[in-house]
Structures are given as structure tokens and as C-alpha cells.
Amino acid sequence: xxxxxxxxxxxxxxxxxxxxxxxxxxxxxxxxxxxxxxxxxxxxxxxxxxxxxxxxxxxxxxxx
Amino acid sequence: xxxxxxxxxxxxxxxxxxxxxxxxxxxxxxxxxxxxxxxxxxxxxxxxxxxxxxxxxxxxxxxxxxxxxxxxxxxxxxxxxxxxxxxxxxxxxxxxxxxxxxxxxxxxxxxxxxxxxxxxxxxxxxxxxxxxxxxxxxxxxxxxxxxxxxxxxxxxxxxxxxxxxxxxxxxxxxxxxxxxxxxxxxxxxxxxxxxxxxxxxxxxxxxxxxxxxxxxxxxxxxxxxxxxxxxxxxxxxxxxxxxxxxxxxxxxxxxxxxxxxxxxxxxxxxxxxxxxxxxxxxxxxxxxxxxxxxxxxxxxxxxxxxxxxxxxxxxxxxxxxxxxxxxxxxxxxxxxxxxxxxxxxxxxxxxxxxxxxxxxxxxxxxxxxxxxxxxxxxxxxxxxxxxxxxxxxxxxxxxxxxxxxxxxxxxxxxxxxxxxxxxxxxxxxxxxxxxxxxxxxxxxxxxxxxxxxxxxxxxxxxxxxxxxxxxxxxxxxxxxxxxxxxxxxxxxxxxxxxxx
Numbered sequence: 421x422x423x424x425x426x427x428x429x430x431x432x433x434x435x436x437x438x439x440x441x442x443x444x445x446x447x448x449x450x451x452x453x454x455x456x457x458x459x460x461x462x463x464x465x466x467x468x469x470x471x472x473x474x475x476x477x478x479x480x481x482x483x484x
Numbered sequence: 485x486x487x488x489x490x491x492x493x494x495x496x497x498x499x500x501x502x503x504x505x506x507x508x509x510x511x512x513x514x515x516x517x518x519x520x521x522x523x524x525x526x527x528x529x530x531x532x533x534x535x536x537x538x539x540x541x542x543x544x545x546x547x548x549x550x551x552x553x554x555x556x557x558x559x560x561x562x563x564x565x566x567x568x569x570x571x572x573x574x575x576x577x578x579x580x581x582x583x584x585x586x587x588x589x590x591x592x593x594x595x596x597x598x599x600x601x602x603x604x605x606x607x608x609x610x611x612x613x614x615x616x617x618x619x620x621x622x623x624x625x626x627x628x629x630x631x632x633x634x635x636x637x638x639x640x641x642x643x644x645x646x647x648x649x650x651x652x653x654x655x656x657x658x659x660x661x662x663x664x665x666x667x668x669x670x671x672x673x674x675x676x677x678x679x680x681x682x683x684x685x686x687x688x689x690x691x692x693x694x695x696x697x698x699x700x701x702x703x704x705x706x707x708x709x710x711x712x713x714x715x716x717x718x719x720x721x722x723x724x725x726x727x728x729x730x731x732x733x734x735x736x737x738x739x740x741x742x743x744x745x746x747x748x749x750x751x752x753x754x755x756x757x758x759x760x761x762x763x764x765x766x767x768x769x770x771x772x773x774x775x776x777x778x779x780x781x782x783x784x785x786x787x788x789x790x791x792x793x794x795x796x797x798x799x800x801x802x803x804x805x806x807x808x809x810x811x812x813x814x815x816x817x818x819x820x821x822x823x824x825x826x827x828x829x830x831x832x833x834x835x836x837x838x839x840x841x842x843x844x845x846x847x848x849x850x851x852x853x854x855x856x857x858x859x860x861x862x863x864x865x866x867x868x869x870x871x872x873x874x875x876x877x878x879x880x881x882x883x884x885x886x887x888x889x890x891x892x893x894x895x896x897x898x899x900x901x902x903x904x905x906x907x908x909x910x911x912x913x914x915x916x917x918x919x920x921x922x923x924x925x926x927x928x929x930x931x932x933x934x935x936x937x938x939x940x941x942x943x944x945x946x947x948x949x950x951x952x953x954x955x956x957x958x959x960x961x962x963x964x965x966x967x968x969x970x971x972x973x974x975x976x977x978x979x980x981x982x983x984x
Contacts, residue, residue: 423687425689427679427682427683427687428679428683431675431678431679434675435671435672435675438671439671439744442667442671443741446659451658451659452737454658455733455734455737456729456733457658458658458659458660458661458733459723459729459730459733459736460729461586461656461658461660462586462660462720462723462724462729463724463727463729464501464505465494465497465498465500465501466498466499466501466502466505467502467505467724467727468727469727469728469729470727470728471727472725472726472727472796472799472800473724473725473727474725474799474800474801474802474803474859474860475799475800476799476800476801476859476863476869476870476873476876477798477799477800477801477873477876477877478798478799
């Protein structure tokens with residue numbers, strides 16, 4: 421029983437502390453500063469904004 | 485926004501970046517295809533178990549002659565096969581592929597990921613045989629006997645550590661919201677799984693505390709493992725497929741951190757009516773209602789991103805499955821929040837309503853998003869396009885109509901089952917239990933029909949997957965087809981055109 425409670429509080433400390441550290445890292449490393457840059461980071465010259473990247477079902481009716 | 489992101493980027497830039505992207509995709513090919521392939525095998529096996537369990541509820545004599553095929557073994561085998569086999573292995577695939585793509589980093593030593601996948605599959609196989617052999621623990625979602633979790637944890641450690649190594653190697657310094665969700669999921673699963681196993685089996689807590697540990701795990705594993713992976717995929721694929729950045733990155737971040745803050749409290753709402761301190765259950769209910777914040781943020785974000793682009797659902801199988809899944813995420817979350825209320829819980833607890841709710845979450849939301857991910861990822865890894873648009877349509881409509889029928893039937897039937905169980909009839913007498921059981925039979929038969937439809941969709945998808953691996957169909961056009969044989973591009977040269 422006591423080992424169980426010890427484990428419980430230990431994991432609470434490790435994982436709760438981990439979450440706080442992650443948030444602190446995100447703020448200090450500037451992840452919260454330029455949100456529009458984050459949003460466009462998935463696009464690049466080969467797959468730019470404005471182009472669809474999946475049209476497998478387009479063959480029947482032509483491209484959108 | 486930088487010039488390279490515009491459609492008018494110079495052709496040479498476009499080709500260089502495409503080659504770099506192809507090289508990164510190729511580095512993830514073996515582990516991701518292995519995870520997807522084995523996940524699909526578990527899905528087919530899980531579907532057979534599901535149909536067997538479903539038939540038994542309205543035709544009790546079905547397959548009743550063998551003890552290893554009795555309901556008490558088939559049902560937990562189904563649950564564990566789809567949770568740890570199908571869903572988690574799909575989750576590993578999207579973790580590795582998305583992490584590599586978003587980090588612009590190659591997967592180094594993919595054989596270590598493969599080894600992790602082999603261990604994970606071995607654990608699921610041993611655990612499933614053990615459940616069917618009657619060695620299940622009878623603790624819901626943790627039915628694998630206690631010698632299986634160490635195998636799963638060893639496999640998971642290899643996969644998760646290697647995924648974090650990809651993140652550490654990242655050349656794209658902006659952390660996209662999908663990466664937040666993936667990192668969160670990688671961090672939360674071992675916490676939940678190891679703690680629950682320790683407190684329930686290795687150093688068992690006593691009495692009713694066991695139930696609170698179980699439901700802390702049972703509920704949080706859905707919201708802190710599967711939901712983040714489904715949302716990470718949706719947050720990447722919806723904007724990527726339609727070619728439009730997410731409507732509000734800010735809402736995405738709010739959604740992530742509020743999920744992280746509130747979700748872990750939710751499990752206590754499973755204990756409504758049980759012998760627990762009132763504050764514990766109330767905390768669970770409050771946490772459940774606070775989920776309107778992350779869910780509302782996510783729903784608004786996805787909907788506003790899609791506005792003006794819904795016509796693209798006609799052309800992209802990925803978009804169809806992912807948008808269907810994302811809509812069901814909103815539905816299941818709102819339903820879950822209301823289900824936590826004491827008055828609602830009084831009716832729905834211990835009824836088929838709950839089973840409908842769980843399938844709305846793990847199938848209509850998570851599995852549909854994973855299907856969408858497979859439609860997008862697999863051709864980029866094999867270099868071959870899907871062989872048959874007709875089979876894709878069969879898969880989508882069977883799955884969508886099947887699961888919608890399933891959920892509607894059990895939501896309606898389960899609610900009135902609960903009303904009859906919890907409230908007296910018009911003459912003030914308790915409704916006889918067998919009468920309530922007979923009332924549910926048509927809904928149970930309907931569920932088997934819906935399950936059959938879902939199974940047809942799975943068979944169609946399995947055929948598509950095998951055909952793709954066997955290179956039937958058309959070859960994909962463009963540099964994303966290139967594999968290890970392609971001449972590597974200098975990363976700096978390619979990345980110079982991708983920096984945002």
C-alpha cells in the first residue's frame with residue numbers, strides 16, 4: 421500500500437514537473453512568439469500554399 | 485510569409501525541396517509500412533472478434549461450444565486487439581512519419597524502430613492468445629496478463645525514444661502544433677500505462693481505489709494517447725491537403741495546453757454513483773465540462789480552415805476520412821461531457837449507450853483519421869498510387885454508414901435501456917430485467933448488421949493496401965516517388981528554400 425502511494429506521488433512529481441518544464445521551454449525558446457510562422461511551417465516550395473496535395477478521386481470528374 | 489511558400493517558387497527550388505522531402509519520407513518507409521501493415525492485420529482480426537462478440541449478444545448459442553470463444557474472452561480480446569494492435573500501431577506510424585516530416589529530419593537507424601514494432605506486436609499476440617485462453621486479468625483495457633506489459637513497454641521505449649531523437653535532430657526550428665500533440669502523447673502513455681500496471685498488479689492498491697486507478701487510466705488513455713495522435717494527424721493533413729494554413733494557430737495551441745490541463749481529471753466521471761468521495765467525482769465532472777475549451781477551439785479551427793474548401797472532399801480520400809473523423813471528435817467530446825453529468829450518467833451507465841460512445845471515439849474519430857493518414861502516407865512511401873478509386877469509395881461509405889448506424893442505434897437504444905433500468909414504469913413498478921433485455925435485441929441485431937458493413941469496408945481497404953504493396957495501379961508522379969536510390973540533396977541547399 422505505501423509503495424503504491426509512493427509510486428503515485430513520484431509519477432505525479434515527474435510527469436507534472438515534466439509538463440511544467442515543457443511549457444517553460446516553449447515560452448523561453450520563442451515557440452509562442454511568431455504563431456503565423458508556425459502555421460505556415462508545413463508548406464514549402466514543393467508543396468506551396470494554394471495547391472492541393474491529394475486528388476486520388478479526381479480522375480472521374482477531372483481536377484477541382 | 486516567404487516567397488518560397490508561394491506557388492510561384494522557382495522550379496529549381498521546388499525540385500530541390502521535393503527531393504529532400506522524398507529522402508525524408510524514404511527514411512521512414514520500412515518502419516512506417518511495417519507498423520501500418522501489422523496494424524491492418526490486427527484490424528481484420530479485431531473485426532472478426534467484434535462480429536463474434538456482437539452476434540453472441542442476440543444469438544447466445546453462436547460459437548458457444550468452445551470455452552475460448554465465449555463472450556467473456558472474445559469481447560476483451562477484441563478490445564485489446566483494436567486498442568493495442570490496430571490503433572496504437574497506426575499511432576506509431578503517424579508519430580514517426582509526421583515527426584520526420586515536420587522536423588525535416590531523416591529517420592536514423594530505422595531498424596531500431598522495426599525492433600520496437602516487432603516487440604510490440606509480439607506483446608499483443610501473446611496477450612491476445614492469453615486472453616482467449618482464459619488468462620485475462622478482467623481489468624478493462626488492461627486484460628493482458630501481467631507478463632505482457634513489460635514486452636509492450638520495451639517495444640514502446642524503442643519507438644518513443646527514437647521518435648524523440650528525430651525531434652532532437654530537427655532542422656525546422658518552429659514546432660508545429662502536431663508535434664506538440666505527438667510529444668504530449670509520447671510522454672503521457674508510459675505515465676498512464678506503467679502507473680496503472682504498477683498500482684493494479686505489481687503493488688496493488690486496495691479496495692475501491694483500484695477502480696479509481698482503473699478509470700483514471702481507462703479514460704485518459706483515450707484522451708491523452710489516441711486523441712492527441714488523431715488531432716496531430718488532422719492538424720497536419722487538413723491544411724496540407726487543401727493547401728491552406730490552419731485558420732488559427734493560436735487556437736491550436738490553446739487546444740493543446742487546455743487538453744493537457746483538463747483531460748487527466750476526466751476518469752473520475754466513470755465512478756458516478758460509486759462509493760467514492762463526492763469531491764473526486766465532482767472534480768471529474770468539472771474536468772469533463774472544461775473539455776468544451778479544447779474541443780471548441782479544435783472544432784472552430786478545423787471548421788474555419790475547411791470553409792470554402794468543402795468541395796475538395798470529392799477528390800481527396802484523405803480529406804474525406806480525416807474531416808469525418810474530426811467532426812466525430814467534436815461529437816464524441818460534447819457527448820462525453822454531457823454523459824459525465826450525474827443526471828445523464830444515472831441513465832446511461834451500464835447500458836449500450838456507453839458502447840456507442842466508445843465507438844464514436846475510437847472508430848468514428850480515431851480510426852477514420854488513421855485511414856485518412858494511410859491514404860496519404862502509403863503512396864508516398866511505396867511510390868504507387870491507390871489501385872482502385874471504387875474500392876476507396878466502398879471503404880469510405882461502408883465505414884461511415886456502418887459506424888453512424890452503430891452509434892445512432894446504441895445511443896437511442898442504450899438511452900431507453902437505461903430509462904427502463906433506472907425508472908419505474910407508468911404503474912410505478914420496476915420494469916422486469918428480462919423485458920429490458922428483450923427490448924435491446926433489435927438494436928443488437930442492427931449493430932451486427934452495421935458491424936458487417938464496417939467489415940466490408942475493412943476488406944476493401946485491406947485489398948487496396950495489398951495491391952499497393954504489390955505495385956498494382958499507377959506510379960505516382962513527381963519526386964516524392966524517389967527512394968533511397970535517389971541522389972541526396974545537400975540539406976542546407978534544400979532547406980534554404982523552406983525556411984519560414
